[in-house]
Amino acid sequence: MFMLFEAHPLLLVLFVLMAALLMPTIFHFRRRLCGAAALLVMFIALLISLSFVRLTLEGRVLSYAVGGWPAPWGIEVLIEPLSAFMLAVISFVALIVIFYSVSALEWEVPEAGIGWYYTTFLLLIAAMKGMAITNDLFNMYVFIEVAGISACVLIIAKGGREATEATFKYLLLATVGSGFVLMGIALLYMVTGNLNIDYVARELAMVYPQYPHLIWTVLSFFLVGFGIKAALFPLHVWLPDAHSSAPTPSSAILSSLVVKIYIVALLKFYFLIFGFELLDQLLIRHLILMMGSAAILAGSMFAFAQLNLKRRLAYSSVAQIGYIFLGIGLGSPIGLAAGILHIFNHAVMKACLFLAAGAIYRQTGEKNVNKLQGIGYSMPLTMGAFSIAAFSMVGLPLFSGFISKWYLALGSIEAGIPMFVGLIILSGLLNGSYFLPIIWQAFFVVDKHEPKILTIDKLPFSMSASLVVLALVIIYFGVWPQLPLSLAQKAANLFLP
Amino acid sequence: MDIYFKITANYPYFVAMVLFCIGIYAILSQANLMKKIIGINIMVNAIFLLLISSGNIRGGIAPLQEVGLSTEQLYVNPLPAALVLTGIVVSLSVTAFALSIVVKINEYYGTIEVNEILEIRSSQ
Numbered sequence: 001m002f003m004l005f006e007a008h009p010l011l012l013v014l015f016v017l018m019a020a021l022l023m024p025t026i027f028h029f030r031r032r033l034c035g036a037a038a039l040l041v042m043f044i045a046l047l048i049s050l051s052f053v054r055l056t057l058e059g060r061v062l063s064y065a066v067g068g069w070p071a072p073w074g075i076e077v078l079i080e081p082l083s084a085f086m087l088a089v090i091s092f093v094a095l096i097v098i099f100y101s102v103s104a105l106e107w108e109v110p111e112a113g114i115g116w117y118y119t120t121f122l123l124l125i126a127a128m129k130g131m132a133i134t135n136d137l138f139n140m141y142v143f144i145e146v147a148g149i150s151a152c153v154l155i156i157a158k159g160g161r162e163a164t165e166a167t168f169k170y171l172l173l174a175t176v177g178s179g180f181v182l183m184g185i186a187l188l189y190m191v192t193g194n195l196n197i198d199y200v201a202r203e204l205a206m207v208y209p210q211y212p213h214l215i216w217t218v219l220s221f222f223l224v225g226f227g228i229k230a231a232l233f234p235l236h237v238w239l240p241d242a243h244s245s246a247p248t249p250s251s252a253i254l255s256s257l258v259v260k261i262y263i264v265a266l267l268k269f270y271f272l273i274f275g276f277e278l279l280d281q282l283l284i285r286h287l288i289l290m291m292g293s294a295a296i297l298a299g300s301m302f303a304f305a306q307l308n309l310k311r312r313l314a315y316s317s318v319a320q321i322g323y324i325f326l327g328i329g330l331g332s333p334i335g336l337a338a339g340i341l342h343i344f345n346h347a348v349m350k351a352c353l354f355l356a357a358g359a360i361y362r363q364t365g366e367k368n369v370n371k372l373q374g375i376g377y378s379m380p381l382t383m384g385a386f387s388i389a390a391f392s393m394v395g396l397p398l399f400s401g402f403i404s405k406w407y408l409a410l411g412s413i414e415a416g417i418p419m420f421v422g423l424i425i426l427s428g429l430l431n432g433s434y435f436l437p438i439i440w441q442a443f444f445v446v447d448k449h450e451p452k453i454l455t456i457d458k459l460p461f462s463m464s465a466s467l468v469v470l471a472l473v474i475i476y477f478g479v480w481p482q483l484p485l486s487l488a489q490k491a492a493n494l495f496l497p
Numbered sequence: 498m499d500i501y502f503k504i505t506a507n508y509p510y511f512v513a514m515v516l517f518c519i520g521i522y523a524i525l526s527q528a529n530l531m532k533k534i535i536g537i538n539i540m541v542n543a544i545f546l547l548l549i550s551s552g553n554i555r556g557g558i559a560p561l562q563e564v565g566l567s568t569e570q571l572y573v574n575p576l577p578a579a580l581v582l583t584g585i586v587v588s589l590s591v592t593a594f595a596l597s598i599v600v601k602i603n604e605y606y607g608t609i610e611v612n613e614i615l616e617i618r619s620s621q
Contacts, residue, residue, distance in 0.1 A: 138580050138583070141584075142583060142587065145587045145591070149591065152594065153594075156598070156601075164598060164602055164605060165614070167598055168595070168599070171591070171594065171598065172537070175541075175591050176521070176524060176537070179520075179537075179540050182544050182584065183517065183544050183547070186548045186551070187547075189551070190547075190551045195576075
């Protein structure tokens with residue numbers, strides 16, 4: 001089976017896409033089987049993605065011409081280290097989130113909508129996988145729009161005032177963002193006459209001195225377009241509403257994967273088309289660096305001010321996205337590798353935190369962070385996983401968040417800007433200031449009059465199990481980070497020759 | 498004077514950019530949700546105009562493969578038309594989805610003006 005997918009890598013996207021459209025049918029005939037079918041699809045996708053990871057670690061790059069039309073005319077699909085990395089991350093996190101939602105979903109969305117919920121979920125996964133592997137500008141735009149609309153459907157799935165309003169805001173800004181991206185693609189097509197990224201890069205290297213203003217325009221359009229979609233700091237206004245009002249599995253997948261895939265697309269566009277030297281000369285790199293640092297500080301401060309647990313987590317995403325942009329802006333191989341590695345680490349951590357927040361809300365009905373006293377005794381598994389993910393966010397050693405922060409610090413020293421080491425330490429303290437009080441209250445603030453007895457969580461098996469798996473993954477990759485790190489370094493070397 | 502000749506020679510591009518700015522302005526400044534959706538459509542159509550006009554040649558015809566294509570005849574680039582066709586489908590679905598959300602918002606609040614919605618939310 002792996003041979004087939006290695007010969008035709010696009011089948012991976014088509015497989016998930018077709019499975020997505022089958023979900024309502026399965027739901028119609030066998031209500032209970034729908035979640036299991038989605039789980040099976042994601043498990044197969046994860047196995048195939050891991051086989052791609054193995055191939056790219058051996059140094060192979062898979063190239064596939066869709067429909068038999070070779071590169072400059074047809075659409076090209078390329079499996080290089082970064083796409084294999086993203087495929088594996090997307091499949092893994094989506095697998096765990098689907099496992100969680102098998103028993104959580106009937107509580108979160110209306111009964112009749114469950115089949116369609118899985119459809120949009122798998123559509124979103126397929127679109128993100130497509131964005132990770134495509135090597136064609138316009139194909140990228142189409143996948144961006146598919147991902148954007150299905151993400152909106154996932155937010156509005158629960159219904160209700162807040163979710164509807166947040167969805168409209170997100171849809172409006174996402175459309176503006178993809179409009180900017182399409183404008184950039186149109187301008188690039190006008191000067192190069194190609195849509196394949198390699199050919200555009202080759203053509204642009206010859207003609208760019210003739211169009212200095214156009215290069216500026218295209219670069220800034222891409223930054224604004226993908227910046228809105230990836231919630232880079234001053235353009236993040238839609239994120240807290242959308243991520244906090246969505247159903248729990250949607251918030252987890254939106255916060256851990258959807259914002260990251262746009263960063264990957266931006267990386268591909270910037271580094272493969274324009275090249276690092278042009279970005280450095282035009283000061284775009286420095287702009288990204290400034291916006292990233294502002295995101296780290298402002299996101300943490302906004303998060304500190306929030307009392308709703310999911311809103312606090314959503315603002316913390318804004319800060320963590322800042323780390324990834326910081327890694328991109330540093331422009332040193334280690335810094336860029338750390339930024340790419342943080343895509344994986346943050347995806348696992350934030351999925352764990354959001355799923356834990358959903359589990360807390362399900363058992364206690366509590367959203368306010370100041371009313372979680374003693375909850376560690378009634379929900380030890382959930383709060384244990386929450387604490388591990390929160391420690392990892394703060395950047396304590398032995399957790400995966402430490403690895404990416406450590407390499408970011410090394411990268412900033414390598415790039416000759418040691419000031420950012422201080423920023424990383426400061427932001428670690430800020431993260432601690434809004435995560436540690438929750439953990440402290442949960443385990444150590446106990447009402448003296450009615451002492452709590454340690455009882456196991458009253459949650460369905462799949463919810464607790466997915467939280468525990470995510471927590472174990474955080475510890476495993478905090479102690480043995482070689483696999484994602486070597487892949488991230490390979491990807492970074494591709495972008496910075 | 499130089500810039501005037503540049504604009505008149507490439508007036509479709511100029512019009513496209515002006516329309517793009519009008520669309521963005523409408524999205525950001527209008528309080529009515531319907532007008533925001535109209536703004537989206539103006540913005541996206543400006544991009545389509547830019548793409549189509551970049552592939553157009555004055556006096557060119559559609560590149561249909563018939564018996565005996567003449568080498569003197571100019572042909573219009575068909576690729577931007579194909580891209581715009583895809584783009585129109587995408588923008589149609591976005592518009593349809595946005596309109597259905599506006600219907601929902603109107604059910605919840607009884608209005609589609611942003612400032613009135615904010616008043617209702619703050620009074621609760």
